[in-house]
Amino acid sequence: MTTELAHAPEWAAPEAESPLDAVVEVPGSKSLTNRYLVLAAIADTPGHIRGALASRDTVLMADALEALGARVERRGSDWAVEPIRLGRRAPFGAGPIEVECGLAGTVMRFVPPVAALLGRPVRFDGDPEARVRPMGPVLRALRDLGARVDDGPDGGRGTLPFTVTGPGVLQGGLVDVDASASSQFVSGLLLSAPRFAQGLVLRHTGPTLPSLPHIVMTVDVLRAAGVRVDDSRPHIWEVAPGPVAGRDVRVEPDLSNAAPFLAAALVAGGTVRVPGWPEATTQPGALLPDLLTRMGGRVERSADVLAVSGTGVVHGIDVDLREASELAPTIAALATLAHGPSRLRGIAHMRGHETDRLAALATEITRLGGQAEQTHDGLVITPRALHGGVWQTYRDHRMATAGALVGLRVSGVRVVDVDTTAKTLPGFTGMWARMLGVA
Numbered sequence: 001m002t003t004e005l006a007h008a009p010e011w012a013a014p015e016a017e018s019p020l021d022a023v024v025e026v027p028g029s030k031s032l033t034n035r036y037l038v039l040a041a042i043a044d045t046p047g048h049i050r051g052a053l054a055s056r057d058t059v060l061m062a063d064a065l066e067a068l069g070a071r072v073e074r075r076g077s078d079w080a081v082e083p084i085r086l087g088r089r090a091p092f093g094a095g096p097i098e099v100e101c102g103l104a105g106t107v108m109r110f111v112p113p114v115a116a117l118l119g120r121p122v123r124f125d126g127d128p129e130a131r132v133r134p135m136g137p138v139l140r141a142l143r144d145l146g147a148r149v150d151d152g153p154d155g156g157r158g159t160l161p162f163t164v165t166g167p168g169v170l171q172g173g174l175v176d177v178d179a180s181a182s183s184q185f186v187s188g189l190l191l192s193a194p195r196f197a198q199g200l201v202l203r204h205t206g207p208t209l210p211s212l213p214h215i216v217m218t219v220d221v222l223r224a225a226g227v228r229v230d231d232s233r234p235h236i237w238e239v240a241p242g243p244v245a246g247r248d249v250r251v252e253p254d255l256s257n258a259a260p261f262l263a264a265a266l267v268a269g270g271t272v273r274v275p276g277w278p279e280a281t282t283q284p285g286a287l288l289p290d291l292l293t294r295m296g297g298r299v300e301r302s303a304d305v306l307a308v309s310g311t312g313v314v315h316g317i318d319v320d321l322r323e324a325s326e327l328a329p330t331i332a333a334l335a336t337l338a339h340g341p342s343r344l345r346g347i348a349h350m351r352g353h354e355t356d357r358l359a360a361l362a363t364e365i366t367r368l369g370g371q372a373e374q375t376h377d378g379l380v381i382t383p384r385a386l387h388g389g390v391w392q393t394y395r396d397h398r399m400a401t402a403g404a405l406v407g408l409r410v411s412g413v414r415v416v417d418v419d420t421t422a423k424t425l426p427g428f429t430g431m432w433a434r435m436l437g438v439a
Helices: 030-041 056-067 105-115 128-132 136-144 184-195 212-224 255-268 284-294 325-336 348-352 357-367 397-407 418-423 428-436
Strands: 010-012 020-023 047-050 071-075 078-082 097-100 121-125 148-150 162-165 173-177 200-204 236-239 248-250 270-274 298-302 305-310 318-320 342-345 371-374 379-382 389-391 413-416
Touching: 020 255, 020 428, 030 047, 030 056, 030 078, 030 105, 030 184, 030 212, 056 071, 056 097, 056 105, 056 418, 097 105, 105 121, 105 136, 105 162, 105 184, 136 148, 136 162, 136 173, 136 184, 173 184, 184 200, 184 212, 184 236, 212 236, 212 284, 255 270, 255 284, 255 305, 255 325, 255 397, 255 428, 284 298, 284 305, 284 325, 325 342, 325 348, 325 357, 325 379, 325 397, 348 357, 357 371, 357 379, 357 389, 357 397, 389 397, 397 413, 397 418, 397 428, 418 428
Parallel strands: 020 270, 047 248, 097 121, 173 200, 318 342, 389 413
Antiparallel strands: 010 413, 047 078, 071 078, 121 162, 148 162, 200 236, 270 305, 298 305, 342 379, 371 379
């Protein structure tokens, strides 16, 4: 687990003094914004992304693709994209292109296959915390597909930093990938696959496959761009080579970023409404209404507004979150405040997220007097009387929002480095204050 931040500022998480009655406008989905950016960068014609999320992760993605030769003109949430001229070979003596990944898993895993389509070296690095996040399956796949990858001696570290050098035209074909640690290993390769000469047949070989909805999301955006994808066989995806259409698309609100706000209604009582909730979506956040209902909330939908109401009473839950692990910190925070024990299962892969989220959640819940025990694939949380104190975030945005949620009920919670939420949700503290009516 990443070292705690000794000198980072602390934010006093506000308590809820009365039941909520709030409308929260949630900005666009990070997952969709970054997938649309990658496809626009390798498309045949220019594209336009409306409602794009402007956060650290998405700005890093846009900057990375611009370093590879795309042009991203950003005007608020409307982003126009000029594609990369693919297949160019480097002039003699040209140095490597530098790509900064920050702590963005989508950048470090989606952009290397794009870099392999160029004929020059591209060096990737990121935050210190990013250098322990697993990358080996993507790098091995790129080697198998014909790219040169330098990630250290003795077969490589399988982590940042690394350099990818493509042959100009990547042949593609059949590749096996163990995506047990992250569905992003699959999505990153699929997104660039239509530009491989032979397309791609990708077989997942591992024992588990977390966050499957994110792969479904990737297949969906590929098909919408005119790419032929066959996913009729379990854990095998076949992408045909061919054109990628430049499109004019609108990004859905980020349903996972809506999670702490909607969950707040269960903790504080009252109602929180999120407009723009899609009728059908591939986002894992679509599971929220069911999860919050099971934990004591009442969920209603009117037109495109999702409303969650609560009484302040939270029920424990036994749930497998392998398909929506990004919701686990919110569910864990609710479970800490529940009237009965909870078990969160199927989320062992969270040990390789922005931090080891299982260890981080167990540590911070325990620090405030709660009881949270790690299992081989999740957490068991038994509610206890809580007290105020420091809640470390480990530079993890979802740890920060989980701490804010606990602070609604527990006096004196101080969240360290709450601004890490800018990774996917800039302005979080202002949105939280407005929800509480204290802005």
